[in-house]
Amino acid sequence: MLWVEKYRPSKFLEIVGQEETVQKVREFIGNFNKLPKAKKAILLAGPPGTGKTTIAYVAAKENDLELFELNASDLRNKNKLDEVLKPSMNQQSFFNKGKLILIDEVDGISAVDRGGLTELLRLIKTTNYPVILTANKIWDKKFNELRKVCEFVELKELNYKEIKDTLIQILKKEGLFINIDIISSIAAKAKGDLRAAINDLQTIAKVEEINHEELSERNKEESIFQILKTIFKDKPREELLNIFDFTSEPLERIFLWIEENIPEEYKEEELARAIEMLSKADIFRGRIYKQQYWRFLVYENIFLSYGISASKRQPKQGFTKYKNPMRVLKMWMANQKAEKKKKIAEKYAQYVHIGVKRALREFPIIKEIIKNNEKIQEELRLDEDEIAYLMEEK
Amino acid sequence: MAVSEIWTEKYRPSTFEEVVGQEEVVKRVKSLTDSLNIPHLLFAGPAGTGKSTMALIIVKTLYGDKWRENYLELNASDERGINIVREKVKNFARTKSIGEVSFKVIFLDEADALTPEAQQALRRTMENYSSTCRFILSCNYSSKIIDPIQSRCAIFRFKLLEKKDIEKYLMKIAEAENLTISPEAIDEIYEGSEGDCRRATNILQATASISQNITPELVRTIISNAKPKDIRVVLDYALAGDFREAKDKLLDIMLKESISGQDVIKAIQKEIWNLPVEPEIKVKLTEKTGEIEFRIVEGSDPFIQLEALLASFVLAGLGKE
Numbered sequence: 104m105l106w107v108e109k110y111r112p113s114k115f116l117e118i119v120g121q122e123e124t125v126q127k128v129r130e131f132i133g134n135f136n137k138l139p140k141a142k143k144a145i146l147l148a149g150p151p152g153t154g155k156t157t158i159a160y161v162a163a164k165e166n167d168l169e170l171f172e173l174n175a176s177d178l179r180n181k182n183k184l185d186e187v188l189k190p191s192m193n194q195q196s197f198f199n200k201g202k203l204i205l206i207d208e209v210d211g212i213s214a215v216d217r218g219g220l221t222e223l224l225r226l227i228k229t230t231n232y233p234v235i236l237t238a239n240k241i242w243d244k245k246f247n248e249l250r251k252v253c254e255f256v257e258l259k260e261l262n263y264k265e266i267k268d269t270l271i272q273i274l275k276k277e278g279l280f281i282n283i284d285i286i287s288s289i290a291a292k293a294k295g296d297l298r299a300a301i302n303d304l305q306t307i308a309k310v311e312e313i314n315h316e317e318l319s320e321r322n323k324e325e326s327i328f329q330i331l332k333t334i335f336k337d338k339p340r341e342e343l344l345n346i347f348d349f350t351s352e353p354l355e356r357i358f359l360w361i362e363e364n365i366p367e368e369y370k371e372e373e374l375a376r377a378i379e380m381l382s383k384a385d386i387f388r389g390r391i392y393k394q395q396y397w398r399f400l401v402y403e404n405i406f407l408s409y410g411i412s413a414s415k416r417q418p419k420q421g422f423t424k425y426k427n428p429m430r431v432l433k434m435w436m437a438n439q440k441a442e443k444k445k446k447i448a449e450k451y452a453q454y455v456h457i458g459v460k461r462a463l464r465e466f467p468i469i470k471e472i473i474k475n476n477e478k479i480q481e482e483l484r485l486d487e488d489e490i491a492y493l494m495e496e497k
Numbered sequence: 498m499a500v501s502e503i504w505t506e507k508y509r510p511s512t513f514e515e516v517v518g519q520e521e522v523v524k525r526v527k528s529l530t531d532s533l534n535i536p537h538l539l540f541a542g543p544a545g546t547g548k549s550t551m552a553l554i555i556v557k558t559l560y561g562d563k564w565r566e567n568y569l570e571l572n573a574s575d576e577r578g579i580n581i582v583r584e585k586v587k588n589f590a591r592t593k594s595i596g597e598v599s600f601k602v603i604f605l606d607e608a609d610a611l612t613p614e615a616q617q618a619l620r621r622t623m624e625n626y627s628s629t630c631r632f633i634l635s636c637n638y639s640s641k642i643i644d645p646i647q648s649r650c651a652i653f654r655f656k657l658l659e660k661k662d663i664e665k666y667l668m669k670i671a672e673a674e675n676l677t678i679s680p681e682a683i684d685e686i687y688e689g690s691e692g693d694c695r696r697a698t699n700i701l702q703a704t705a706s707i708s709q710n711i712t713p714e715l716v717r718t719i720i721s722n723a724k725p726k727d728i729r730v731v732l733d734y735a736l737a738g739d740f741r742e743a744k745d746k747l748l749d750i751m752l753k754e755s756i757s758g759q760d761v762i763k764a765i766q767k768e769i770w771n772l773p774v775e776p777e778i779k780v781k782l783t784e785k786t787g788e789i790e791f792r793i794v795e796g797s798d799p800f801i802q803l804e805a806l807l808a809s810f811v812l813a814g815l816g817k818e
Contacts, residue, residue, distance in 0.1 A: 389798075472503065
């Protein structure tokens with residue numbers, strides 16, 4: 104189902120960004136046939152996707168009216184018009200329901216189609232039911248007459264934020280996650296047209312559903328798991344030499360995965376042999392970096408794949424739950440902390456006339472002093488981040 | 498300026514009379530300072546014996562309230578290279594001193610962190626600005642300062658503070674801060690301080706931040722928590738065959754203490770001699786350690802190489818190395 108239909112508002116309150124128009128439409132329907140000079144039709148003009156048709160639908164629903172939709176060609180179809188305009192009395196009493204006539208996109212009535220326009224004007228004069236007309240552009244001369252007989256409301260373009268918020272609401276209801284940058288760019292591209300934005304969102308969501316971030320993460324891991332399984336469990340085979348060619352995972356990541364999981368598969372001598380291979384692979388990696396001699400990559404690859412595979416005595420059975428490598432993340436977090444520690448030590452060192460290195464050496468005790476004394480934190484002008492660091496350090 | 502809440506500052510002696518210990522040094526420095534003219538000075542002695550404090554007392558005596566304008570404090574181990582030191586000295590020495598004393602004072606802490614070449618450069622700087630500046634250099638060992646600098650300075654040797662001096666100082670703080678402290682607790686602090694008065698004061702304040710009642714147990718807890726984690730526990734796990742635990746502990750220690758792979762190798766190499774293994778195993782492990790140190794230089798990821806070393810320890814523990 105199209106989301107533009109699925110999420111079309113059914114209450115005035117749900118309509119985004121057109122409060123003024125909504126208010127005028129309510130008054131128009133409320134006053135219809137009650138005030139002597141009240142007009143019989145209201146013309147909603149505005150760019151596409153701003154909610155004109157929706158407002159008509161909601162107006163019918165909220166006022167418990169039956170909606171009759173007419174298009175430009177219907178206007179020359181006498182029978183159809185009569186059917187709409189002259190309802191049988193018993194039908195009215197039977198359902199006890201009034202009618203609301205919607206004529207969508209009146210600017211679609213071509214200039215040649217004089218008859219259509221005349222019929223429209225006649226309809227508005229004779230109708231017993233309120234008529235809502237919608238149009239994109241209404242400033243053509245041919246509509247002069249029409250503008251006179253209608254109450255006229257111009258809808259504003261929806262702004263970027265209104266569109267973006269609506270898209271986010273829809274995604275929430277659909278239980279989908281799409282990168283906020285994508286949502287923003289859809290909203291910006293829509294230029295005020297909410298319908299276009301919702302359609303774009305649905306199209307992209309379809310693609311994203313397959314390409315969903317979490318899913319793709321899982322696929323990646325599956326291919327890593329496959330590599331680990333082949334290396335750790337199977338007999339060493341020559342095909343292992345190309346095993347890293349069939350994954351989009353960078354070799355650095357694979358290296359870490361293997362490192363993390365060697366102890367999960369191998370023990371004692373096998374473990375020592377496998378780690379020796381890892382060590383050799385790393386030596387060649389270091390040589391590649393330092394000498395920019397990429398031919399060494401061959402050796403790194405062989406040690407990492409075949410070398411580690413050949414570290415076991417015989418193929419392994421059973422299922423191993425491979426662990427996600429955490430070392431790099433831990434190192435990154437430790438570096439972040441070390442930065443804060445150093446900043447605190449610098450502030451402290453200068454304040455008490457000692458070197459930063461000495462402050463760092465004495466830090467465990469200094470930390471205890473600063474941590475428990477807000478006045479000192481103020482004295483040293485520690486910022487919130489630095490204080491937070493002290494508080495979470497044990 | 499408000500009184501600092503940091504006790505090493507709050508209770509730092511600001512007159513010669515308040516200084517504990519170092520009677521000889523105090524007497525001579527005081528008479529020099531009273532003459533309102535001092536030569537370049539070299540303060541040699543262990544950390545926390547009053548070298549920086551003495552420099553501060555000198556400038557406060559010389560300049561009174563204006564001491565900040567006439568005093569530059571540098572730390573040789575923090576400044577990146579002698580050129581930075583020279584640049585800072587140049588900027589500071591460009592303007593004349595404020596007040597009746599005709600020179601400014603530059604305190605260069607940890608001067609023995611400078612290489613002999615850098616010290617030569619420093620010597621020239623001292624000469625260039627000798628008409629407007631006096632240098633006070635501080636170091637742990639005067640032997641690490643080149644002779645030409647030593648010969649241009651009046652040398653003062655600061656002794657390690659005696660227990661009674663530190664005790665006196667701590668008692669003064671305890672009284673002012675309304676702390677209850679037992680003689681045993683003082684003993685513990687003194688032990689932990691290793692004669693470093695700054696460290697003793699910090700231990701006291703860290704303990705007092707937990708309780709006004711300073712007990713020996715509390716002091717011991719503070720001190721032992723502050724000790725750097727030992728690499729030995731990593732080796733013990735490896736020898737017991739628990740590779741994963743050993744490597745996790747190793748990573749923890751490296752990250753927590755921010756130490757490099759090379760530092761770890763050094764520590765392991767020393768620790769091998771304390772391990773409960775046969776002499777021939779010690780030799781084999783040392784050989785492996787040397788090989789790994791070499792690989793760390795060659796490779797790209799020191800931790801992988803250390804893991805390889807731990808794997809050797811696991812084998813040694815199994816009697817298979």
